[in-house]
Amino acid sequence: MSAPTTTSGSAGSIAAEAPIALTARAPQVPAERLVAEMVPPPRFATVSFDNYIPDRNQPSQAEAVTVLRGFAERLSDGGAGAGKGGRRHWFRRAAKPAAPSGPRGVYLDGGYGVGKTHLLASLWHATPAPVERKAFGTFVELTNLVGALGFQQTVKTLSEHRLLCIDEFELDDPGDTVLVSTLLGKLVEAGVALAATSNTLPGKLGEGRFAAADFLREIQGLSAHFQPVRIDGEDYRHRGLPEAPAPHADEVVTRAAKRTPGASLDAFPALLEHLSQVHPSRYGAMCDGVQAVCLTGVGPVPDQSTALRLVVLADRLYDREVPVLASGVPFDQLFSEEMLNGGYRKKYFRAISRLTALARDARQLAEA
Known part of the structure; x- marks a missing residue:
């Protein structure tokens, strides 16, 4: 576990855990847990x-x-x-x-x-x-x-x-x-x-x-x-709601991660690279105990294999109701036009919908 960090405030020093790094996690999941x-x-x-x-x-x-x-x-x-x-x-x-x-x-x-x-x-x-x-x-x-x-x-x-x-x-x-x-x-x-x-x-x-x-x-x-x-119907996650919040500045995301208990903090490109080294069946375990995901430098996903892995992670975060605070480009710009018009388009639209909902849930972290 990371060593505690100290932040100063008007009431004195407050000890807080350093943010979790998803890129440092590569859990092994026994078959019994998959069934349970x-x-x-x-x-x-x-x-x-x-x-x-x-x-x-x-x-x-x-x-x-x-x-x-x-x-x-x-x-x-x-x-x-x-x-x-x-x-x-x-x-x-x-x-x-x-x-x-x-x-x-x-x-x-x-x-x-x-x-x-x-x-x-x-x-x-x-x-x-x-x-x-x-x-x-x-x-x-x-x-x-x-x-x-x-x-x-x-x-x-x-x-x-x-x-x-x-x-x-x-x-x-x-x-x-x-x-x-x-x-x-x-x-x-x-x-x-x-x-x-x-x-x-x-x-x-x-x-x-x-x-x-x-x-x-x-x-x-x-x-x-x-x-x-x-x-049939409209996406209930956004029905009648205002547009999703715009991405935040890197400093806002980093500051929110450091003051939010159980938050993770990762650079988006590094996280995408890490996902290629962890089997998708372990993405849920990788999120164990994470209360919020903070990402800096979110940008377009480079290829389809990476995009499909990100879809799985988005599903696991949504299942667990983990808010996502991010800097960079909006989530609706993650996937290229070619991807959104291809055979996996419905998966990508689902990921955009779910990440947008989680970004809305994370807005209070930036405003705190």
Whole structure:
């Protein structure tokens, strides 16, 4: 731990910890922690269908709540994916008569900021099963779990669950397509209910990223597991709010970091370089105990690989409600026009939306 620093004030000397440096952190995360942490993040720890506020001008939002309530009720009755401990396996093929065919789960499709994660977490909370029998994680966290446990152990572990919720479902490469298609097929056979969110319809996954036509069978197989539920609307994070605060001066950011307990302070270019040396599955652990992130010299991200790593970090900070105070360029200038028009554009827009919300949360740190 860094040595204490001393600041002078009218009341005398005050001891304070030096800011944390994210660039000094490279945590090792055991596989057991990856499984244990497959629960809704702190931001969504207390959400419910009741405190989701549908936009009156977007009837699809209220309709989505109705669909998910019904799905949760079927889980409660031992239906849809009741798992090995339920009264019946809604997704298993019965000997006589044959189990009904059709989607095995629900898939929330909509733009960023319409409350999809809120609803997905609400479904997780509403599902009457012990915490260890239901899992919640992002698509990236799910693929990281396979990497940590191995495919067969992941299937064995998740097959004991009643519900698997996958947030931010995306297919970025052919390998993920085959991996996830096979994994979800195994879980469906085991009676696990599925729920997912994405900015892309299940039949369109992978478009703009790789030759999706070459993996059409796998993509169609994934699509068959879900009933798509469309959610329209504006980004609630910015609906009716003033524009995001402009970036601050380096001195303001540095001063705020030094006087804010638990704050980190890093130069943005150095942080981007550090992210390339830490596996994305560890970004959450890298933020453990951090109460605010302070960044100096924020500028355009140089390449797509770096941009995608930054997206993961932005998601982990948003999940943990960590405010971000920064100097340099505004967050809406992080990604180039080419990136914003490419296959990962929805990820980049989500990152901009979330970082902007966290910058708004950090405004009080600069004003203190």
